[in-house]
Amino acid sequence: MRQSSVIARRVAAASVGLVVAAGAVACGPKDNDGKGAGGDSTPHKGGTLTVLNSEPQQDFDPARLYTSGGGNVPSLVFRTLTTRNRENGAAGAKVVPDLATDTGRPNKDATVWTYTLKKGLTFEDGTPITSADIKYGIERSFAPELSGGAPYLRDWLVGAADYQGPYKDKKGLDAIGTPDSRTVVFHLNKPEGEFPYLATQTQFTPVPKAKDTGTKYEEHPVSSGPYKVVSNENDGERLILERNPHWSAATDAERKAYPDRIDVRSGLDSSVINQRLSASQGADAAAVTTDTNLGPAELAKVTGDSELASRVGTGHFGYTNYLAFNPTVKPFNDVRVRQAISYAIDRSSVVNAAGGSSLAEPATTFLPDQKSFGYTPYDLFPAGKTGNPDKAGALLKQAGYPGGLTITLTHSNSKDFETSPEIATAVQDALKKAGITVRLQGLEENDYKDRIHSVRTEPGLFLAHWGADWPSGGPFLAPIFDGRQIVKDGANFNTGLLNEKSVNDEIDAINKLTDLDAAARRWGALDRKIGEQALVVPLFHPVYKRLYGKDVKNIVISDWTGVLDISQVAVK
CATH class of the missing domain: 3.10.105.10 (Dipeptide-binding Protein; Domain 3)
Structure with missing residues (x-):
């Protein structure tokens, strides 16, 4: 990962002096009828989750994002062939299937990897997700105007070193085969036993060619995840996500999608973020951050307050x-x-x-x-x-x-x-x-x-x-x-x-x-x-060490990212 990376990513998630229970992760969402208050720890469906971050959520295009395991906010919209296991601690460092039925099937020397898509996958408009959409999504990540993503594919795929993307080369990459609508085959320059990890990157997000708007795609990318983009202000300064009605939990074992709406506000001062989460007033009571740490002075104050201390998630990243x-x-x-x-x-x-x-x-x-x-x-x-x-x-x-x-x-x-x-x-x-x-x-x-x-x-x-x-x-x-x-x-x-x-x-x-x-x-x-x-x-x-609002439940922090996983969070 680039050395300037924030993040963001060993031990099971815990608060300061308090282990954060996550045993309810496996429970299915229920209607948010107000029963979530008063000690009911069961995650409920509904409400609005606010995300307060310092780093802007810029370039919200799967080709341009540099993320691990589908990222955090991005993975709510963009599904990939594989993803990270959404569990606490070391269990969360495993790679698991996402759009694919398994983590990939290699040939004898791991130079060819084959994936089969699950049945019933659709985009936010209800059209089926096919292997051609996976291939096209990867190919467009090679376009110079959409640069910014992880560089591995250019090195790993046969004949990809000088490829300039589908806008200039209509032929596409022969290294990616699509023998039928549910099968994708990757041909590599050399053995790569860790290809299932690479397949978690957002470049493996399906993109329908007919809906590709080039550099403007980030304004309304077509969702394959539980949420869709309804508003993107000032290149990710504020991102509003709402439910994708065509997402099916039956095809997605990893994302819980409890909130109805997610309001991502970025570019905020870190001290302001921690003050707002500490006060936990109004909408901030149902707020989290995925990139803002507590500093030494802030941590000392939090540790001395039992209520605040119970609202701190601890994460470790590689x-x-x-x-x-x-x-x-x-x-x-x-x-x-x-x-x-x-x-x-x-x-x-x-x-x-x-x-x-x-x-x-x-x-x-x-x-x-x-x-x-x-x-x-x-x-x-x-x-x-x-x-x-x-x-x-x-x-x-x-x-x-x-x-x-x-x-x-x-x-x-x-x-x-x-x-x-x-x-x-x-x-x-x-x-x-x-x-x-x-x-x-x-x-x-x-x-x-x-x-x-x-x-x-x-x-x-x-x-x-x-x-x-x-x-x-x-x-x-x-x-x-x-x-x-x-x-x-x-x-x-x-x-x-x-x-x-x-x-x-x-x-x-x-x-x-x-x-x-x-x-x-x-x-x-x-x-x-x-x-x-x-x-x-x-x-x-x-x-x-990161604070979260008093109305936030179902805290999951894996060793893959080290930060609170908003795909698991529920709000009162």
């Missing part, structure tokens, strides 16, 4: 914040220097700078602490809670720096805590104890991104972070450590410029596996192997 080394820049070309910094780091101070233990968890592995990623515990350079300056000093002496050394740490000046001056200062203080003087180089956000993502300008040491497009080690390790993904004339994410045949070969070998549990174990072993080279210093994994 995301790691780390120090990145460029081993072509001295002195980081010496592995002993990189190891010394790894030993010297004080994760307690870093966690405090990130908002404290409620908002950040210390990390010693690059892969997040989730089974689906293949998490394998290891700590190759034990620093304890506060660092090991003696071990670091001994390594520096071996490397020829008995009197210590001076280095530069590049970071962003953004308020985003992940790469903030506060994190950089915590690192600076820790390394000072080991005889390492750190000069801080703060850059404005755009300059920071441009510099760290260019092979020509990448600094020797900088703060970085990475999140996965789906809960697996593949999209976590490959972009950062696969040498074939080094981009010399564009945005590069292989910050350590690692191009080791054994690593590349193991990535290929794991990609052939369609047994995702077996693949996860291999990703975990590869994480440890790469970790021995000390190309990064894992710092922490973020934790998401």
